[in-house]
Amino acid sequence: MTTVTEQPTTTLKRGYVGQSIPRREDKRLVQGLGTFFDDVRRHGMGYVHFVRSPYAHGKIISIDVSKALELDGVYGTLTGDEVAIHTDPFFEMSVEPGGNIKDYALAVGRVRHMGEPVAAVCAATRELARDAADLIEVEYDSLPVLVDAEESLKDEVVLHDEAGSNVVWSGVFDWGDVDQALAEADHVVKIDRLHFHRFSSTPLECAGALVEYDKGTGEWTLTCNHQMPGIGAIWMAPALRTGIDKLRFVTHDIGGGFGNKICLHPQYVVLCLMARKLGRPVQWTEWRTDQHTANAHGNERTFLDVEVAVKADGTMTGFKVKALDDCGAFPRYEPLGCIIWAQVTPGLYGWRNIRVDFTQVCTNKSPASPNRGYSRMQHLWLTERIIDIVATELGLDPVEVRKKNYVKAEQMPYETPNGCFYDSGDYAAALDIALDLIDYGSIEERRKEAASRGKLLGFGIGSTLDSGTNNFGQSTLLNPDLQFSGNNEAASVKLDIFGEVVVTLGTVPQGQGHETTAAQVVADILGCPPEQVNVRRGHDTWFNSHAGFSGTYASQFAFTGLGAVKGAAELVREDMVQLAAAVLQAPVEAIELADGFARIKDGPEEAALPFMALGAIVNANNAFLPPDFNPTLNHRYVCRPYFGMVDTEKKTGQLTLTYATQIHAAVVEIDPETGEVEIIDYAAVDDCGIRINPQIVEGQVHGATAHAIGAALSEEFVYDEDGTLLTANFYDYHVPHAMDMPPLKTGAMESPSPVAPLGAKGMGEGGGGGIHCLGAAIQNALAAAGNAIVYDSCNPPHRVWSMLQDPEATRANVEVVSK
């Protein structure tokens, strides 16, 4: 049951934009007629199975593929030795020592996490490839295993010899004067340790690709589900010693991405090599177990030695922390996570003095990959934990202390201590909506009623931000030699020969409704109904509507994706208006586009040209147009958001352009005998500026909330001391099913973004709001039973029970020093 409370804060005139138009993608998808990459066949194709390391850390002594090659139906194999000959290591983003890591498409000489691909075999059927894999003999010498980031920091066992250390990157971020703030504080709250756990969004469709190599042109075509082909190509082309233009990425429908389909380049390079080596198309579909063990875990981050400066009136003036990030066996997209959190350095709060001493290390676990909420979620969890723990320790009301410390609406656009600008938002108002939705006034009454049934009731708030449209110059704050800055996205719009409106996107949708929302934007600009706008499904680099950062990730489609669509549509509109003016012999100002026509405003009925006429004139009947007038009705546009330059010295700068707000509130009941947490009331309020399609926005809020609830209460990638992943399937790694989800109430606000082309902010990741508020709700519930401090972002029954058994152990974590 969802109720939507709308608080429009704008009078922007909208046509189709702003309406909840049902999605056009649905027609094929509800009939099972979508095309996901595994649905695609090629004549003579082979199926690839990866042989993977059973050990978390070891030397590869030998690989013998001979028996596999003898099996009827096996087309060939690939091992690390071949990869080391035919490719160069993938480019690393970090400085030394992390930058010296050698990362190849297959393990070369050594394996560093359970499930790491060691060899690949290709055969006529899936089953034969699997059988052949059993015949490949790999001998290992095991090495000591590192599954703990603090252990890894000691560098007693080093994972990458070329780096000489397990540290991928480290640096100190210091803004304002936190030592002064602590000295002047009336209370200093110290928190020894908080832990943000390892989990990921586990999209239902696993990764994969069907790769073809054209020997005549040296081009590869990857029919795949890579969600950020721009960066994929940037990694793959140099590794394959080829030009980026020789890699064609084709995606159609993708079954969820959430960031987990960004770092697929190692497996894809294997497929490219095999397609070329074997002279046939090769296909690989990731198994669920492999996705869990060896694809994309979210960053695991431990926060140590937190100190918070608090004034007597509850104002928090700053904090310092040591952050230790565990990126698994290979950095890949890391160390970007070491800076991306800084997009939201102060969270939603006005403190100005913040120091973060950040270190990232490798361990023998699955490599990290950006996961929904990437790096900001971990940091925002920290800020919310700080607010709640301080409130608990000092007896402050969690609602009042937030309102006191929130950045105020009047302060927008608000410059954060490190030079980011929060573009718009009214956090207090959003919080009020959330509190209203869960009937905050009745909490204490409900608490008593629950207690009479033997249950512990708790209430919690989770404030979070979804920062969108990244400035990739942020990477230079980690490595000044990197040649990345700004951002871009492309799109093209044309009128085809008979005036059909056709749009191609640089983005790579995995369910966000881009076809529908792009059509809404184009329809408003060209004055036609959305059904008349044909948005090509998926992404194809051959269409050349892509740019360096093309993809769908990091909450930026509404800005850059639709910004590009808007720009291209406006150029086409310009052509159409000028052409109509020429044909109808009227001044340009008298022409309007409406109802699918270009016509004279308030003119006679005949003074109207359907799009078909415009298309036909330009394409097939253009002789009468004056020589200097050459409308094409076909435009590609690159949306390039403007950023100020970053300061690598002070580590400041505009890191993201838009900031969507989400305020979550939850009421839980804990069964003190089992530690089971039941969510009995839940509200999520989202403010992403202008909502292009409110129903789609709400769907994203639902989905992000479900991911957060799963992460908060059950989803955890747990390793034993041998580096074996204990939660490698959906039995042990429990994700929410229909019966696990509580009724969700949602609210919406629109604080338009002053910087975004359509006033719409990127949204969708959700910032982990549910993780923050459920941790808070659990702590609030436990206040009546020992007053434990929630120190971990995942609280399944066994952990809640531990907190009930020994709350003092968690409280020993926290100390208050008051003047």
Next chain:
Amino acid sequence: MLLREVEYARPATVDEAISLLATYDGARPLAGGQTIVNVMKARAAAPDVLVDLADLDELRGIGFSADGLLEIGAMVTYAQLQGSSEVEVARPILAEVASTIADVQVRNRGTIGGNVCVSDPTNHLPPLLTTLGATFTIRGESGERTVSADEFFIGVYMTAVGEGELLTKIGVPPSSGAGDGFAGLTIGKHGTYIVNAAATISGEGARIALGCVGATPVRATTMEERLAGSDFTEESIRAAADGLGASLDPPSDVHGSADFRRHLAEVSAVRAVSQAAERRKGA
């Protein structure tokens, strides 16, 4: 995720099935497949021959013996248990518990025979059938025998069904005024159990069995003895459970330490007994 080569047969009669199981080394029965197909996909086990019991209608019946024993064919699915009026009348707890196993799709295929023959310590039915006093009829080429639950469940994935034999039916005594209960903690709603407990309270006293704490269901004998003649107040049930956890040696895993399981065993036993006592009053 893909099976090894396997041979498959689909006999038309129980005798044919038994003959196949006896003749071929490494032959295993295939019932609903909700466990064995996954096991074979993971290549954790690879029987050489699968003997599909799908056509054996003799194993699909639910009825009553002459003595009023509820007889359930080994191939009866969880969905069929849920929908059976015989089960509803004679021993409704069986349908109630079956209705919480996994999901609709699994319940449409998974069988009572499969659930007990797998003898996975986390399965729902072994502890329940233990407290219900169920009997298990096994047929082989040398004949048929019927054993108790204690004799049937031997170890993890091991039961009294030997090579060349087939479980044909399970006999469940009707309630006759007894109250039954089942409680525990799962991984998510209707997920796998972390610890469970089944209880039956009747004129003969209490029968309590714990699942997930040992290789096979563990009877809580001390608690049973303490409850003899009890009035089943909350205090008396809790007092009877005292020390139950300490007497167990459960496993530790990602979902709970041994200590947590010991604690859950006590909690589950108390809840199952309370439920059973409540229903006995109501009956």
Next chain:
Amino acid sequence: MGAPARSRAISLEVNGEQIELEVAARRLLVHVIRDDLGLTGTHVGCDTGNCGACTIHLDGEPVKSCMMLAVQADGAKIGTIEGLAGDGELTPLQQAFNTHHALQCGYCTPGMLMSATALLERNPHPTEDEVRYALQGNICRCTGYVNIVEAVVAAGGGSA
């Protein structure tokens, strides 16, 4: 019947059409449906039978086709997602999914529709709880189930 064999000729009805084929005993039903019959609307999402993306109708009942061998389907009547909409005419339930935004990436959607269709066939006016119970075997990672449940209840003439 007879001796065990590595492959078997099977005969089954798929979406109303009679199909005969020879399959290896080890082939999973979901792969035969996708790869041999070209019906790619039924999806694979996991290795252990949890996710339900592979849900089809077997003799009218929803089952997970990744946990069945194709040979077990000999003589059975199979319904897949492609068989729901006759001649491209969406069923009221498929329509409701669109109206209520009950899908995002669409990967779980065929399985959801098969489970929900079976529910509505035996319980035409389900409550929200009944819908959640019926869909417990279908994982979605995009929608949080909110709009899916709403759509099914609406298709049954109710409101969530």
